Amino acid sequence: MTTLEQSQQKSEVTHSPLEEEHRDVRMFGLATFLIADGMTFAGFFAAYLTYKAVNPLLPDAIYEVELPLPTLNTVLLLISSATFHRAGKALHNNQATKCQRWLLITAGLGLAFLASQMVEYFTLPFGLTDNVFASTFYALTGFHGLHVTLGTIMILIVWWQSRSPGGRITSQNTFPLEAAELFWHFVDGIWVVLFIILYLL
Amino acid sequence: MTISIPEKTNSPIGNLQPKGWFRYFSFSLDHKVIGLQYLVCGFIFYLIGGALASAIRIELTSPISDFVPRDVYNQILTLHGTIMIFLWIVPVVNGAFGNYLIPFYVGARDMAFPRLNAIAFWMIPPAGLLLISSYFINGSAQSGWTAYPPLSITTPAAGQLIWILSVLLLGGSSIFGGVNFIATILKLRRPGLKLMQMPMYCWAMLGTSILIVLSTPVLAGTLILLSFDIVAHTGFFNPSLGGNAVVYQHLFWFYSHPAVYIMVLPAFGLVSEILPVHSRKPLFGYSTMVYSIMTIVVLGFLVWAHHMFTSGTPPWMRLFFTIATSFIAVPTGIKFFNWVATLWGGKITLNSAMLFSCGFIVNFVFGGITGVALAQVPFDIHVHDTYFVVAHFHYIVYGGSVFVIFSSIYHWYPKFTGRMLNENLGRFHFALTFIGFNLCFAPQHWLGLNGMPRRVAEYDPQFQFVNQLSSIGALIMAISTLPFLWNAIHSAFKGSIAGDNPWAALTPEWLTSSPPPVENWDGPAPLVTKPYGYGVQTKEAETQSGNEPAINGDN
Amino acid sequence: MVLPKSSALIILLIVIGLVIGGTWIGQNINLLPIDASTNASVYDELFKVLFSIGAILFFGITGLVIYSLIRFRKKPGELGDGLPIADNLPLEVFWTAVPTIVILFVGLYSYDIYDRMGGMQKLQINQHDHSAMVSEQKIWGGIGTGSIEPTTQNKATSLPVEVTALQFAFLFHYPKGDILSGELHVPVGQPVSMRLESKDVIHAFWVPQFRIKQDIIPGQPTMLNFTPTKPGRYPIICAELCGPYHGGMRSSVIVEEPNKYQEWFNSNSKESLTES
């Protein structure tokens, strides 16, 4: 008996008919990656909260943030999550033009968010290097803004690809749209946490 | 990042890939090619890191700073630590063996995201070269692999920034790998293969990947903040600008303690594969092994401040982290007892793979014991940041992980190449490594206890003799690489033909040709539900009740 | 079980031998420098216990590995596999319980040691001995007064010293006589209460013979209390990488008889100079 025969006899090797059914794990992979991305934010939040707990001067004494603009931003992002959802639904129902419209609206909301964030940056009474709270504030909102920028670009790409009649994104191939949507919801969720921690607490 | 996810997961990658030796230098998507790329690339960095270690040990043969200038010494020290951790152990125990073995073990033809996999590998050589090249530009980083601010903010900026950039790249590569392993293990399992039937290395890699995905991003964020402090003069970690240097330490160790498990959990998994094969016995206590791994993963996140007992942390924090850290020894201990029980009553062949694995057990037990001692605040206060700690973690990362890497190379070389390594050279290699290693690091415990701090180029002359002893050990370790290198290169061409399954092993990678074809099996993927079913049939009659192999779990 | 019953006695004997041997090793092999503070003797107690437990475990497991490798070696020409034993619940419970108990014991014991070192005490700066500015600042951590009871009486007799670390030296300031010194002079038997602060990067204050160490962190003053017990000259070592000359960042602590210390104090004190 050769060693291979020997071992095959002992291990319970069964050769069942090939079941290579198409397993699409891309969404799973993306979700895992977003957990990782969320941990980066978690690190920043932890740093901010530690500074707040440990530093003798409370942030309020050092910097003053206005609430109206960030509240508007929160509303913008929350609505954009809903509009993105509508876009996805429309694609599933094979309503290409409707989908494109919702995508454009979502991208517009994203751009509006970025614009209003810029306005806030220019009107804030403190700069990046004024103190640790200011620095952490800019690091967090900046890192988040980077995500919004990326997300908006993704939306526009998805919109472009679902645009022409021969576009790659159809009700048959929804993954790019769904991926961008998951990413967008994630960015949205991070913002809510950020809003609570940076502005409300 | 979504861009890097391939469009089709199960595309017929084989046909488009380069063939022959050239594929090892190409952007191959074959998990086996990528695995070997990781291994060889890691080994080259190991040789570089080893050369730097030799420089350190030469400097330390005399109590004065005479071999290299003091700032160069700190650069060498920093490069050594960074290379050994981020370019040798992490990529090899995860990337190399993980990529090679995991698809076999779950019965898949490749990883979940082959293109992401290739990208993750190809981030490593540039990052490594970047790191090393910083030495020639303006001097590399010189604040240690921990890069504590404010020192890392005040040392020359160029080297520190390049260090940050390359660690970010390596961290990114590691995260991509982690995502890939989680998806492969959880989602690409062959139909019919249950979780509790997977070989133990899959569990180890699952646990490790969870650690990677949850902790590495925190390091990335921290290093980005550190780079702001250096470039933009923010004050996150700079007390003179209102920042807090200890916050960095918390964030850093939140990654870097899990990182030590990222280096050792896969090694635990590999040992669990090697011991049963060469002792011809089932892996003892499969389910307790699984629970131990997962307990270690959870506890691994709750112990980071044991590196900060002297950093002005409040008493309650010191106590909490003492207790949490001590308890990691329980699941770790279980694993060791299970391995010994795997040996017990076996039919052991004491070949090179086995020697290195058993060497690992002995060394790691030693390092684990000093680890539990270090976890006790009152004990640690004396020896923190001394050669005692240096000895502890080398027993763990060298005596542990590196021994396992060698063991694994001896074990899987026949599969990689289709040829056997020379046994006598392998045993000689083991003897030299084991003696050199213990001679190098055992005396360092005494040095630390008696007053030699770590990361110094000059020291009290009373320590000279023991340091020279340690340097002789290092020399033996350096020499021990030679028989191994010769063996590995020579046997690739002249070694005796291995055949498909030279060890008569039961795990799926052995149920195909050596080296395996591009998509792993010519026919359908085999379903192996009892990867450790040794002795089940031959000893059926003598088997007592309750001795069923523990592979019949649910899920 | 795999073992024949007759070997139970042998196992028992081996375990007893291990325990006795390990304990002997722990108690009799001395790896530490001399103990020159009240902390040090407490530390050495802990060290001996940990060393004993460690020796028992290490030799036990290593012995098992080596024994298995010899006893269960495949004989030449032998075919077939080992016993298909993959599980044994009582055994696994046993070796989960034993480490847990050992760990619990070690944890409680080291807590006790830490408490006796003064690690759990509230860190307070004696207001009379330090300037007002200092007492307002938060103190971050370190070790309290050790085995000496933290009564107000003892606080009053403790010798306050302000330690400043900078690349690459220690400076010791005695508020009482306004002495600035590069070396630390302390009288034997008197508690010393140090407040440590750094001017640049992180350093650490370590005296191996006292078994104590404390990081000196910029922006975060820390405390360290100790009571020297043996006269002599001991090294003060910086234990945190602080730059190229880190290895050379050393000083000395000179523990003297009280009268000799007083002499040194008088000859250096600015106050006594102005008085005379």
Ligand code: HEM
């Ligand atoms: C039984 C389990 C272990 C315990 C209880 C333990 C405990 C500790 C403690 C308390 C320290 C801090 C010492 C100090 O800096 O004062 C430490 C340092 C270290 N340990 Fe462990 N350890 C264990 C296992 C491991 C493992 C598995 C690894 C890696 C594979 C590891 C690698 C390290 C490293 C690299 C350091 C030094 C980090 C540095 O300062 O550069 N240890 N260990």
Ligand SMILES: [Cu+2]
């Ligand atoms: Cu740790």
Ligand SMILES: [Cu+2]
């Ligand atoms: Cu120093």
